[in-house]
Amino acid sequence: MTYIAPKVFDRELKKGSAELLILSLLEHRPRHGYEISKLIAARSQGVLRFNVASFYPLLYRLEQRGLMEGRWVEKAGQRRRRYYRLTAQGRKMLKEQRSIWRDFVNAMNQITGAEHA
Amino acid sequence: MPDWGTEIRLRVEGLKLEPAREAEIVEELSQHLNDRYEELLAGGASAEQAYRSVMEELDSRRLAAELQPRLRPAPRPVVLGQDEPGKPLAGLWRDLCYGARLLRLNPGFALVAILSLALGIGANTAIFQLLDAVRLRTLPVRDPQELANIPVVYHPNGRTGSFSSSNPQLTNAVWERLRDQQQAFLSIGAWSAQRLNLSQGGEARYANALWVSGNFFETLGVRPVLGRLLSPADDHPGCGSSGVVISDSFWQREFGGGASVLGQKIALEGHPFEVVGVTPASFFGVEVGNNFDVALPICAEPTVAGERQSALRNPQGWWLAAIGRLRPGWTMERASAHLAAISPGIFEATAPAEYDPTDRKNYLGFKLGALPAASGLSELRREYESPLWLLMGISGLVLLIACANLANLMVARATARQREMAVRLALGASPGRLVRQLLAESLLLAVVGALCGAGLAQALSRLLVSFLSAQNSHLFIDLTPDWRVLGFTAGLAILTCLLFGLTPAIQGARTSPGEAMKATGRATTAGRGHFAVRRGLVVSQIALSLVLLVGALLFVRTLRNLVTLDAGFQREHILINDIDLSPLRLPAATRVAYKQELLARTRTIPGVISAASVRVVPVSGNGWNDNISIPGTTVQRKIADFNRVSPGYFRTVGTPLLAGRDFDDRDTAASPRVAIVTEKFVNKFLAGTNPIGRTFGVVQQGGKVDRIYQIVGLVRDTKYNDLREEFMPIVFVAEAQDDSPDLEAQFMIRSDAPLTEIIPAVKRTMAEMDPAMVLNFSVFDTVIRAGLLRERLMATLSGFFGFLAAILAMIGLYGVISYTVVRRRNEIGIRMALGADRSNIVGMIMREAGALLGIGLALGTGLALIAGGAASTLLFGLRASDPWTLMLAATSLAAVAAGASFLPAQRASTLDPMQALREE
Incomplete structure (x- = not known):
């Protein structure tokens, strides 16, 4: 059996779930980078937080894979911002990942939660 | 507020991203950091705490490491028109592609350019191909450079006797002594060409026969493809109707190439001869222009010609030519010295008894000598070598005029593209690189033109050969292109490319970016330097085409003089009937x-x-x-x-x-x-x-x-x-x-x-x-015309080239005058607004054309007088400096030139002054 240190487990979990988190947040409307990172931190009540150095490279990777696309948008009286929105491919990917995640969480819950049932 | 942009730029600059991409990343990330910083401040952190916190999140090493695999580094920037360092030829392909694209966008220009180059290069290649076949190519035999022809090289008062065949160099008596006494040659053979009748009664049908000595084939190193060739054993006095060897083409034509030909009989002047062998297809004999059909031993000549008429028996019958293969280590000079030394003995022993003392003394002074015969002997060469070189010069001039025309067009294009060049120079392109780019376009034109020209040359040279083939004697010339022809065409392509491409390229690259960018569209096109080049080109075109027109007129008038000459007899309506009884x-x-x-x-x-x-x-x-x-x-x-x-x-x-x-x-x-x-x-x-x-x-x-x-x-x-x-x-x-x-x-x-x-x-x-009885018919007028073939060839071709040259020159003149009109539009508008009438304007433009024409004609007259010397031996009934011809050529050129300039002048005079001035 492979031993995974708690720190590494945390990192891998974040990395694997980060894509799903970002795609989910873009499901209903385009958002800019800071907004996405704020929402992740807020909705997870501070449990999940990305720093700049890893968050933006992740955005660029998703963009490169064609799952979302970024566009500069100018609004009156504001600096222009780069907004990201899901592509059709991204939407498909989100659906797949969400279903896998659900299955995974259910499985985990059934094992980890069974002790308490 | 901290300068987040600088912080981020410092962290990503090592990634060498495309500048635009880098700027986007810096902007996006700075915004993020800014938002975060403000959020921390709003949350009660001090400025310093907030700054430290944000900088920790930036985590510089991680940012670069995470971005690295995500983003493509920018390719090494190449400034338009500049080489990549260390690769001087890099981008050549791109230049060619760019050139091709430009030509595709300008199909009219490309077509005119390629067509005129194809015509020029085609004509030159066709004539060179003939020259190559007639003059330069060596005989298709083993080590042709070792072969020497052995004629009487010294006969100050000429030779006396009867002369037959195309190379009547030796009598049989001299040949036999030469064969027996010489030591310079490993092997030596003699031959004589004659037409012999194949039919028995009725109308004659001729074969090109070659009388050959026993060791003729051995000397040349020819091997049979079937049977055997003639050997010394076949050539002995009184051999009668012996065996004969036939050529491959005769074998195919008369016997369908069948192996059963050996042992079959063919009738020559009514005498049966048995076929003993066939020579290879590449071997046509030793005379360029004639393919032999039948080779028979010299000893059979008395049988065919009859004892009384025999050239073999006649001590004054000059009918043979000798060819020898030098011994290893012997040179032509050494062989000649040896032949001169044995000549007195040979001529002493063979002096005809019938000679009077004067003739005899003359005869005893003759000397034999060795001349290089690697490319064979040829009457065709004697007759046509100098006309062909002259035609080569003429077609070369046509090509030169075509190049001048193209250069003119290219200068015009370069002028139109001056702003493009200026932009590229301003972006850092080197002038040398721009020259290369412009030359690439010319090279493309030249190569396509040369390819079309090479194709055209094949058809043209065949047309020329059929033109030169007289009614009864078909010329046999091997026109397969060899390395010399291919090299010549390639050389022409490069030369023409440089001729018409270099000046415009240099002109284009010499643009001063500042001035060109400042100037407005039309003013840019009015560069005086460019225009001087164009005028110079037109003047040279007029001069060269005058030379060609004068040449054409000289040859046409020569032919006319000969055709209309009062020869003392009438030529028409006379049939000649040769009867062999x-x-x-x-x-x-x-x-x-x-x-x-x-x-x-x-x-x-x-x-x-x-x-x-x-x-x-x-x-x-x-x-x-x-x-x-x-x-x-x-x-x-x-x-x-x-x-x-x-x-x-x-x-x-x-x-x-x-x-x-x-x-x-x-x-x-x-x-x-x-x-x-x-x-x-x-x-x-x-x-x-x-x-x-x-x-x-x-x-x-x-x-x-x-x-x-x-x-x-x-x-x-x-x-x-x-x-x-x-x-x-x-x-x-x-x-x-x-x-x-x-x-x-x-x-x-x-x-x-x-x-x-x-x-x-x-x-x-x-x-x-x-x-x-055997009959042969010919028409007197046709016989005379056949004798004027050379004059007809010169008149037809030089006339064609002269016409072509005049047209090209006129296109050039028309282009330059039209351009003048465009360039002086404003000036013309002002003149007209100030009261100049239409005739003033036409006169002004025509004066400009007249000046170009005048200089061109003056130069051309000088050139024509100098060049005339080369043609003088080919003229009849007039001199090369014939004033009427010069005047006629100059007048007709002037008339056409006036027409070519009148059109743009007329256009200038119908200009609406208001419109012309409004455009300023």
Whole structure:
């Protein structure tokens, strides 16, 4: 059996779930980078937080894979911002990942939660 | 507020991203950090705490590491028009592609350019291909550079005797001594070309025969493809009808290439010869331009020609040529020295007994020598080498004019693209790189033009060969392109590319970016330097085309002079019938009567106006001369041309009888010998006095004067050997008084019916007398025309090139004058607004064209006078500096030039001044 240190487990979990988190947040409307990172931190009540150095490279990777696309948008009286929105491919990917995640969480819950049932 | 942008830029600059991408990332991330910083401040953190916290999140090493695999680094920037460092030829392909794209966008220009280059390069390549085949190519035999031709190289007073074949260099006696005494050559052979009749009775059908010595094939190193070749064993005195070797083409043509040909018989002049072998397809003999059909040993010549007519037996019969293969280590000079040393012995031993002391002394002084024969011998070469070089020069000039035209177009394009060049220079392109880019376009045009030209040349050179092939003698020239032709075409492509591409390229790259960018569109196009180049090009085009027009007119007038020349006889409506009576084996005593009977029957054929027998058809290339002496005068041993004719000859050829009488029935073998002479004879030998009744004698060999002739008639001067020659003194003697009539007759038949309709009737009449005689027909006018082939070739081709050159020059002039009009639009508008009328404007433009034309014509006249020297030997009846020709050429060029400039001038005069000024 492979031993995974708690720190590494945390990192891998974040990395694997980060894509799903970002795609989910873009499901209903385009958002800019800071907004996405704020929402992740807020909705997870501070449990999940990305720093700049890893968050933006992740955005660029998703963009490169064609799952979302970024566009500069100018609004009156504001600096222009780069907004990201899901592509059709991204939407498909989100659906797949969400279903896998659900299955995974259910499985985990059934094992980890069974002790308490 | 901290400067987040600088912080981020510092962290990502090592990634060498594309500048635009880097800027986006910096902007996006700075915004993020800014938002975060403000959020921290709002949350109660001090500025320093907030800053430290944000900087921790930025985690510089991680950012670069995470971005690295996500983003593509920018490619190494190449400034347009500059090479990548360390790769001077990099981008050449891109240049070519760019050039191709530009040409595709401008199909009209590309088409004109490629077409004019293809024509120019095609014409040059075609003529070079002929020159290569006729002059430069070596014989397709083993080690041709070792071969030498051995003629009499020293004969200060000429040779005496009878000359036959295309290379009458040696007599058989000289050949045999040479073969036995020489030591310079490993092997030595002799040959003589002659046409021999293949048919037995009826109309003749000729084969190109080669009389060869036993070691001819061995000397050349030719191997048979079938059977065997002739060897010394085949060539021995009295060999009779021996074996013969045939060429591959004859084998294919007559025997369908079947192996059963060996042992089959072919009839040559009625004598059967057995085929013993076939030569390879590449071997055509040693004469460029003639492909041999049959090779037979020299020893069989008396059998075919008859003992009496045999050149082999005649000590004065010059009919052979020798070719030898040098011994290893021997040079041509050493061989020549050796031949000079053995010459006295050879000529002493072979001096004809009939020679008088003068001839004998002359003969004993002859010297043999060795001349390089790697490329064979050729009458064609002697006749056409200098015309071909001249044509090469002419077509070279046409190409030069085409290049000037293209250069003109390219300069115009370069002018139009000046802003583009300026932008590229401003972006850092080096001028050298721009020159390369512009040259790439020219190279593309030149290569496509050369490819089309090479294709065109194949068709053109074949057309030229068929033009040069006379009616009865088809020229055999190997025109497969060799490395020389391909190299020549490639060289031309590069040369033309440099000629028309370099000046515009340099001009284009010399643009001053500042000025070009500042200037407005139209002012930019008015660069004075560019325009001076264009005017210079047009002046040179006019000058060169004048040279070509003068040349064309000189050759056309030469041909016209020869065609319309009063040769002393009429050319039209005369059929020549050659009759070989040898199959009839008539005894000598009955021959004259038999021929007279044949002639009498010919005269009765419906449609025949008159007919006569003649020994030498005028200007046919045959001839007969003798020395004459006039008793009691200083005219002793003077040369005169002779001809033997029947009564009615002068009427048939239309030569007027000026005094005395024609030959008639009174002149028989028994009556005193009579002669009719020409005016030149009277003026030269009788001081212009009345010749009728005067007598002269013919000097026989050994110096004895016998055969005294009495002059009974005087006729107008007529040409004898050649239309180009001066009139010569000619003596006509009577057919009926022929002492030694042979078995050949030649009739000239005048008819007002089409000559092709007369031929069957003549054949029938002859066959009624005896079907065994062999006939050959030709038309007098065609024979004369064939003699003018060289002049016709020069007139046709130089005329064509001259025409082409004039058109090209006019296109150039039209372009430049049109451009002048565009350039001076404003000026013209102002002039018209100030009151200049249309004729003033036309006059102004025409004066500008006139200046260009004037300079061009003056230069061209000078060039034409210098170049004329090269053509002088090919002219007839006029000099190269003929003022009328010069004037005619200059006037016609001026007229066309005026037309070409009038159109733009006219356009300028219809300009609306308001509109022209508004555009300023």
